[in-house]
Amino acid sequence: TRYLNFDEQAAGQERLDKLHELDELRLQAYDNAAIYKERTKRFHDKNLKRKELEPGQQTLVYNSRFKFTAGKLRSKWTGPFIITKVSPYGAVELINPKTSTEFKVNGHRVKIYEGGIIPTQKEIMFCTDE
Numbered sequence: 477t478r479y480l481n482f483d484e485q486a487a488g489q490e491r492l493d494k495l496h497e498l499d500e501l502r503l504q505a506y507d508n509a510a511i512y513k514e515r516t517k518r519f520h521d522k523n524l525k526r527k528e529l530e531p532g533q534q535t536l537v538y539n540s541r542f543k544f545t546a547g548k549l550r551s552k553w554t555g556p557f558i559i560t561k562v563s564p565y566g567a568v569e570l571i572n573p574k575t576s577t578e579f580k581v582n583g584h585r586v587k588i589y590e591g592g593i594i595p596t597q598k599e600i601m602f603c604t605d606e
Contacts, residue, residue: 527583529568533559534589537570537581556589 529535536555561569566583 525588527588529559529562529583529586529588531559531561535559535568535570536584536589538585538587540585554588559586 482533486546488533534556535558536553539552548606557570557572560571560578562583563569567580568583568586569578570579570586
């Protein structure tokens, strides 16, 4: 480097070569990040399962109001509700069998109810007091 410091042309050329090398490394890192992102998306999409919602099925609806205020054991799913209509773009029309009220929700907020008991807040409180 001592000899290069005396020659301004050589020192300038050396500096440009190093800048080009850094630029190439940056572009290579950018390409590698894009490849990594594409592979992880492909892996994630491969493991997704489509929901087959049909009229007559019983479902549970995600209640987003409990997202931050729910207790540790409180269920964020309410229902069961019965599907009356499924639109092609994901909206689902549901009916509450207890009150006979109909409403629409996004299909992403619905999961198929497979039977069993949905615990209420009172039941959860009773179980935790023991």
